[in-house]
Amino acid sequence: MISRSELFAGAATYYARYRHGYEAEIIEYIADVLDLDDRARVLDLGCGPGTLAIPLAARAGEILAVDPSEEMLAEGARWGTPGIRWLRGDSSTLGELSLGPIDHVVMGRSFHWMERDRLLRHFDDLLPAHGAVVLAGPTTDPVDPPWEPVVQAVRQTFGLEWRANSEEYAQSGRHHDEVLRGSAFHRLESRCFTRTARQSVDDIVGLQLSFSYSSPARLGERLPAFTEAVREALAAANPSGEWREKVVTEILVARRP
Numbered sequence: 001m002i003s004r005s006e007l008f009a010g011a012a013t014y015y016a017r018y019r020h021g022y023e024a025e026i027i028e029y030i031a032d033v034l035d036l037d038d039r040a041r042v043l044d045l046g047c048g049p050g051t052l053a054i055p056l057a058a059r060a061g062e063i064l065a066v067d068p069s070e071e072m073l074a075e076g077a078r079w080g081t082p083g084i085r086w087l088r089g090d091s092s093t094l095g096e097l098s099l100g101p102i103d104h105v106v107m108g109r110s111f112h113w114m115e116r117d118r119l120l121r122h123f124d125d126l127l128p129a130h131g132a133v134v135l136a137g138p139t140t141d142p143v144d145p146p147w148e149p150v151v152q153a154v155r156q157t158f159g160l161e162w163r164a165n166s167e168e169y170a171q172s173g174r175h176h177d178e179v180l181r182g183s184a185f186h187r188l189e190s191r192c193f194t195r196t197a198r199q200s201v202d203d204i205v206g207l208q209l210s211f212s213y214s215s216p217a218r219l220g221e222r223l224p225a226f227t228e229a230v231r232e233a234l235a236a237a238n239p240s241g242e243w244r245e246k247v248v249t250e251i252l253v254a255r256r257p
């Protein structure tokens with residue numbers, strides 16, 4: 001069983017460079033809906049390289065950016081963004097981190113890695129009456145990008161068809177909104193943001209190395225062979241070399257009634 005801190009080993013630089021970020025409109029929306037000001041303290045759990053923490057920092061007093069991966073934290077910290085404390089930890093060790101008072105929690109594409117019901121009970125103890133839990137990520141019904149079947153076939157030939165989530169997520173199959181509805185934070189507000197992204201073959205190849213199931217550590221010495229095979233398959237499927245993808249990000253804000 002791979003440890004939490006190793007899930008994305010070798011992937012941090014690819015993550016920061018090739019994963020879709022959160023556009024300014026999304027950050028504005030989160031800041032407004034939470035009514036953030038320069039006293040607000042926000043926990044970003046599963047912060048990765050700061051995809052949310054970095055743009056949100058200008059809108060809050062302090063962001064506590066927590067992740068089990070040293071590499072992810074180092075990638076985020078190297079930008080020197082003021083107002084962020086980078087902390088190594090995870091959903092099961094929050095109590096050990098001396099976080100101090102927290103107003104809100106945000107989690108971008110990370111909640112599926114966690115024991116969700118237990119964590120929400122912990123947030124119920126941790127957050128003040130006005131505190132919200134915000135999830136940012138794909139909708140419950142994500143549409144695969146057009147390159148996904150092409151890359152999936154390559155992954156299969158490399159035996160990489162492994163998608164890790166928390167045991168609870170994998171076994172229950174419950175969507176995040178269902179889990180939230182069964183928690184103290186069952187007053188939900190959802191908004192979706194849609195845009196079209198253009199990607200080159202280099203972008204798509206780089207992106208594959210940001211995923212836990214095809215990270216550089218998981219590929220090991222097969223990395224050059226894998227990237228070459230992805231390149232060839234993409235070129236065969238679309239000789240123009242330009243791909244377009246509809247990116248839909250849902251922001252789910254969960255509050256107590």
Ligand SMILES: C[S@@+](CC[C@H](N)C(=O)[O-])C[C@H]1O[C@@H](n2cnc3c(N)ncnc32)[C@H](O)[C@@H]1O
Nearest residue numbers: 046047048051069072090091108109110113114
């Ligand atoms: C897909 S990345 C998301 C990064 C960033 N929040 C974003 O929105 O792009 C998921 C992150 O969750 C972290 N993670 C995995 N298990 C975790 C856990 N149990 N508690 C906290 N973070 C966890 C991983 O190390 C990884 O950096």
